Amino acid sequence: MASTQLHGASVGDRIYRFTTTAFALSIPLLLVLLAIEVVVAAWPALKAFHLGFLTSSEWDAVNGVFGAAPAIYGTLVSSLLALLIATPLAIGVAIFLSEFAPPWLRQPVAFLVDLLAAIPSVVYGLWGIFVLVPFLREHVMPFLADRLHLGDTPLFSGPAYGPSMLAAGLILAIMVLPYISSVTREVLMAVPRSQREAALALGATRWEMIWGAVLPYASSGVMGGVILGLGRALGETMAVTMVIGNRHEISSSLFAPGYTMASVIANEFSEATNDMHLSALMAVGAVLLAITLVVNIIARWLVWRVERRGQA
Amino acid sequence: MTDQSPVTRAGNATGVPQVGAVAVENFSFWYGAKQALFDISLNLVPREVTALIGPSGCGKSTFLRSINRMHDLLPGTRSTGRILLDGEDVLDRRLDVVQLRQRIGMVFQRSNPFPKSIYDNVAWGPRLNRRPSRSELDEIVEQALRRAALWDEVKDRLRTSALGLSGGQQQRLCIARALANEPEVLLLDEPASALDPIATQRIEELLWELKKELTIVIVTHNLQQAGRVSDRTAFFYLGQLIEYGPTDQLFTAPREERTEAYITGRFG
Numbered sequence: 001m002a003s004t005q006l007h008g009a010s011v012g013d014r015i016y017r018f019t020t021t022a023f024a025l026s027i028p029l030l031l032v033l034l035a036i037e038v039v040v041a042a043w044p045a046l047k048a049f050h051l052g053f054l055t056s057s058e059w060d061a062v063n064g065v066f067g068a069a070p071a072i073y074g075t076l077v078s079s080l081l082a083l084l085i086a087t088p089l090a091i092g093v094a095i096f097l098s099e100f101a102p103p104w105l106r107q108p109v110a111f112l113v114d115l116l117a118a119i120p121s122v123v124y125g126l127w128g129i130f131v132l133v134p135f136l137r138e139h140v141m142p143f144l145a146d147r148l149h150l151g152d153t154p155l156f157s158g159p160a161y162g163p164s165m166l167a168a169g170l171i172l173a174i175m176v177l178p179y180i181s182s183v184t185r186e187v188l189m190a191v192p193r194s195q196r197e198a199a200l201a202l203g204a205t206r207w208e209m210i211w212g213a214v215l216p217y218a219s220s221g222v223m224g225g226v227i228l229g230l231g232r233a234l235g236e237t238m239a240v241t242m243v244i245g246n247r248h249e250i251s252s253s254l255f256a257p258g259y260t261m262a263s264v265i266a267n268e269f270s271e272a273t274n275d276m277h278l279s280a281l282m283a284v285g286a287v288l289l290a291i292t293l294v295v296n297i298i299a300r301w302l303v304w305r306v307e308r309r310g311q312a
Numbered sequence: 313m314t315d316q317s318p319v320t321r322a323g324n325a326t327g328v329p330q331v332g333a334v335a336v337e338n339f340s341f342w343y344g345a346k347q348a349l350f351d352i353s354l355n356l357v358p359r360e361v362t363a364l365i366g367p368s369g370c371g372k373s374t375f376l377r378s379i380n381r382m383h384d385l386l387p388g389t390r391s392t393g394r395i396l397l398d399g400e401d402v403l404d405r406r407l408d409v410v411q412l413r414q415r416i417g418m419v420f421q422r423s424n425p426f427p428k429s430i431y432d433n434v435a436w437g438p439r440l441n442r443r444p445s446r447s448e449l450d451e452i453v454e455q456a457l458r459r460a461a462l463w464d465e466v467k468d469r470l471r472t473s474a475l476g477l478s479g480g481q482q483q484r485l486c487i488a489r490a491l492a493n494e495p496e497v498l499l500l501d502e503p504a505s506a507l508d509p510i511a512t513q514r515i516e517e518l519l520w521e522l523k524k525e526l527t528i529v530i531v532t533h534n535l536q537q538a539g540r541v542s543d544r545t546a547f548f549y550l551g552q553l554i555e556y557g558p559t560d561q562l563f564t565a566p567r568e569e570r571t572e573a574y575i576t577g578r579f580g
Contacts, residue, residue: 194424198486201380202437202493203414212436217427 035289042283045276053283059248061268066280070248072287074165074258078240079233081169081254086177087226091215093177094184099210110185117178125242128171133243136170137162141255154252163245166254171239176229183225187218220303227299234292237262261288330398330415331358332496332527334379339393341371341378343386348374351393352553354546356497361519361528363542363559365535367579370548372531376499379529380416381409397497414441417490421502423482425474425489430457430466433474433485437493452492460488461518480511484518491522498522500530504537516541535575539563547571 045066046053056067097110141160145151191214199213215222237260245257246267261284272278334356341349349371356362364372374383381402383389395402402412414437425433434453438444444452453470457463462484466477474485483503490498500519504512519528519541532538538545539559546556547568555562555571566572573579 192424194420194422195426197382197418197420198424198426198489199436200385201382201413201418201420202489203410203412203441205410208440212440213426 035286038282038286038289042279042286045279045283046286048276053280054287057248057250059264061271061274061277064274064276066276066283068261068264068280068284068287070250071259071261071264071284072291073250074168074244075234075260075262075288075291078165078168078172078244078258078260079230081165082172082176082233083226083230085169085173086180086229089173090177090180090225090229091184091222093181094188095210095215097181098185098188099206099214110182113178113181115178116174117182121175121236121239122242124171124175124239128167128239128243132171133162133167136160136164136167141166145255155254158251158253158255160255161245161257163243163257164255165244165251165258168240168244168258168260169254171243172233172236175236175239176232179232180222180225180229183228184218184222187221187225188214190221191217223299223303227296227303230295230299231292234288234295235262237266241266261285261291330496332415333358333396333398334497334527334529335394335396337394337396339375339378339391339395341374341383341391342389343374344388348551349378349391350551353393354553354556356527356529357544358496358527359523359525360543361523361530361541363538363545364529364531364548365533365538365545365574366548366554367574368533371551372546372548373501375548376501376529376531378403379497379499380413380418382418384409410441414493415495416497416499417493417495418499419483419486419490419501419503421505423479423486423506425477425482425485427473427475429471430474430477430485431470434488434492436489441493456488456492457485459491459522460484461514461521462488478511480507480514483507483511483515487515487518487522495526497527497529500528502531502533505533512537535563547574549574 049056049066053066053068054072055069056065057069058065058067059070060066093109093113097106097113101109137160141156141162144156145160150156195213195217196209199209204212240260241263244260244263246259246263247257248259249256251258264284265281265288268277269281272281336352336354336356339349339352340347352375364376366372377383378391379395379397379402383391391403393403397412397415400407402416426436428436431453434456435449438449438452454463454467457466462481465481466485474482477485483506487498487503504515507515516537519530522528523543530538530541542559544557545559545562547554547562547566547570549570555566555568557567562571563575566575
């Protein structure tokens with residue numbers, strides 16, 4: 001009796017272990033299969049255009065010529081712009097909420113900021129088209145170009161259509177802000193009291209304590225939040241597609257329309273009638289996948305470096 | 313080892329020289345509605361080590377942290393009475409607490425170096441407060457590390473992380489970090505409670521050296537330690553100062569029965 005019970009338990013254990021292992025392995029397997037599928041489907045386009053696919057700006061579905069440089073450029077620039085705008089804001093919000101806000105204000109504001117992440121991206125897109133883009137066209141762009149006389153600089157030159165890289169960067173900034181800010185808030189609150197006391201006891205003001213002790217202690221975590229935001233920005237499709245203008249062209253000006261990889265795929269997959277067009281879209285997908293991967297690897301490496309500096 | 317003497321420093325606004333004399337007058341302290349300290353009066357003597365002893369929760373740490381106003385950030389605390397540092401009331405709301413904390417250094421129970429290099433840890437306070445030049449800063453850092461008896465162990469790796477040091481070294485680094493501000497008073501809150509006997513001994517020897525220049529106040533659970541390092545001992549019990557006097561006298565011939573009961577181990 002006892003031995004059968006033991007035997008039964010070990011069989012149960014083995015089944016349990018087998019099942020969980022299978023579940024755990026299925027996720028990476030799915031990722032690998034997906035990557036292989038995408039690369040195989042992209043192969044004809046990659047073979048036909050070689051490196052030109054990455055460097056050429058010509059995207060002509062009718063004549064079957066495809067170069068994804070503007071989309072790659074647009075994805076990187078709009079995401080970078082979003083981070084440039086969102087990171088200081090998000091860190092400011094996080095510092096206010098974790099260090100300065102009175103307790104009764106803390107929860108509601110934190111909740112509202114986190115709520116930004118819950119808004120469907122198509123709603124952001126809609127708001128972008130009907131509110132943000134007109135506002136940029138009528139107020140912000142003329143102000144930057146004419147009032148501040150920045151119209152002659154490459155970044156702010158050209159006509160102000162409205163749909164633009166600037167609009168995409170701004171809308172992405174709003175969308176990634178809650179991710180950066182909530183991670184930053186968490187890590188700031190996780191900084192031990194002993195670190196704060198050490199700074200205060202050395203004669204630091206509250207601000208000097210935050211700037212000189214709390215933020216440096218939390219820096220790798222903050223970096224993690226920024227990376228999370230970057231990952232979100234790189235892949236965002238709907239809202240960006242609605243405000244970026246969707247033009248296959250690289251322009252130095254933030255006022256000019258652009259394109260992103262995700263937008264190209266979203267806009268054209270239903271119209272891709274010939275094999276080469278479809279393969280080109282798959283190739284865009286493969287490049288997006290690769291860039292996301294590389295960005296994440298660089299990001300991990302940065303975090304690892306910060307952590308190592310902290311420990312060594 | 314050093315030629316600085318706090319006694320030669322200029323006097324403050326009241327004309328009293330800054331030597332780190334702390335006079336506590338009728339000091340009481342509350343956490344919200346709960347009174348933690350009752351009418352404490354005592355004088356901390358410059359160039360002496362004063363030990364604060366007593367069972368857990370007796371108010372000795374609360375008292376220590378009142379001297380450099382570390383309670384400021386806690387909501388709902390209040391106090392009455394006066395704590396005079398060289399004649400100035402540190403509890404005065406108009407007093408610049410930032411300046412006060414530069415004059416009164418503090419070392420905590422658990423060593424808490426910043427996750428920065430050894431050099432940057434020691435330079436943290438001076439960079440904040442005095443904005444010294446690079447060579448001045450090098451000098452300040454070396455002096456502070458020498459005074460904390462840590463220089464010889466770390467001089468070849470000043471740029472490596474402070475977190476790579478041993479527990480005892482980290483605690484001496486925290487002492488060096490406090491010394492870099494050139495305080496007149498050094499407060500230590502059970503600085504050796506997390507250290508092994510050898511590291512503890514090094515800290516105690518260090519206090520012996522440092523008291524030539526500073527007023528030192530140390531909170532300790534360890535009565536032997538209080539006996540070894542201090543010139544005077546204050547015994548706290550339930551928020552009251554029961555007895556305060558020369559350490560030899562307090563340990564060999566206590567005036568109060570409760571003091572005797574505590575030091576002979578009948579409670580605590």
